[in-house]
Amino acid sequence: GAVVSQHPSRVICKSGTSVKIECRSLDFQATTMFWYRQFPKQSLMLMATSNEGSKATYEQGVEKDKFLINHASLTLSTLTVTSAHPEDSSFYICSAPGPQGALHGYTFGSGTRLTVV
Amino acid sequence: AQSVTQLDSQVPVFEEAPVELRCNYSSSVSVYLFWYVQYPNQGLQLLLKYLSGSTLVKGINGFEAEFNKSQTSFHLRKPSVHISDTAEYFCAVLNQAGTALIFGKGTTLSVSS
Numbered sequence: 001g002a003v004v005s006q007h008p009s010r011v012i013c014k015s016g017t018s019v020k021i022e023c024r025s026l027d028f029q030a031t032t033m034f035w036y037r038q039f040p041k042q043s044l045m046l047m048a049t050s051n052e053g054s055k056a057t058y059e060q061g062v063e064k065d066k067f068l069i070n071h072a073s074l075t076l077s078t079l080t081v082t083s084a085h086p087e088d089s090s091f092y093i094c095s096a097p098g099p100q101g102a103l104h105g106y107t108f109g110s111g112t113r114l115t116v117v
Numbered sequence: 118a119q120s121v122t123q124l125d126s127q128v129p130v131f132e133e134a135p136v137e138l139r140c141n142y143s144s145s146v147s148v149y150l151f152w153y154v155q156y157p158n159q160g161l162q163l164l165l166k167y168l169s170g171s172t173l174v175k176g177i178n179g180f181e182a183e184f185n186k187s188q189t190s191f192h193l194r195k196p197s198v199h200i201s202d203t204a205e206y207f208c209a210v211l212n213q214a215g216t217a218l219i220f221g222k223g224t225t226l227s228v229s230s
Contacts, residue, residue: 006160034217043207043222044161093160095218102215103149103168108160 002028002098006109013084013116021079021112023094030096033077034106035069038091050077084116119144119210121191123221130228132200138193138224140208149211150191151218152182156204164206167191178202203228 003026013019023033031052036044048058048069056069066088068080077096081088094109124139142148149168153161165176172184182193191208208221 004160009158032216041223041225043220046217046219049217091158095161102211103166105151105163105166106218108153108162110160111158113158 002026002096002107004030004033004094004096004107004109006094006112008112009110010113011115013114015085015116016083018080018082019084019114021081021092021094021114023077023079023096023109025075025096025107028096028099029074030077031074033071033094033096035067035077035079036093036095038093038111040091044093047079052077081114084114086116089114089116119148119212119219121150121208121210121219121221123206123208123224125224126222127225127227130198130226132228132230133197135196136194136198136202136226138206138208138226140191140193140221142189142191142208142210144189144210144213146213149215150182150184151209151211152176152180152191152193153207153209153220154178154204155207155223161207164193198226198228200228200230202226 005024033050035047038044047062048056050056050069050071052071071077093111095106122141151166152164155161165174167184175181206224209218
């Protein structure tokens, strides 16, 4: 089945530094990828939609300059948390519609646990 | 705008007991509903989905859900749970544009022996 590989699975960084999270669709092309953020014991909040070859679409309240999204190819989307602060600590998950389209379900990456110290 | 409400934040059950996780949706247009499961520190895995047709949908791991338009519900059920079913379960609806999933707050299912 369709697989989305997300790296790293866990990262600890110092406050003020930047962290890049990668999501790759391994056996299908993903023209669109979604980035979610999940706080402990809470649901997934959609942050942004990345589109291959064009600018990402951000949800209301999400800082574009802080969460940089790049969709460089049909199989790779990256989320860079710039100048990270402790409040950015969270679980970040990417997803993409499967090869059969959105109605048939989305494939999720395994998530990245970001801890900013 | 579409939304889903998961009525129970936590559901503790004993092994081999039946379980129902409740989900209600709000939508004024055609609705496409999903249930996902999340194990600790992992991404989400699709359990089942309702797109159209039969209102009783069967998914993986013995789970099933029933789409009820009159009650705007899409409850998830399993007749006999296992310890390994302990996880977080999310109900989701496809947004109006058909471009992204909107998730409920999740229900923690805890199965004990």
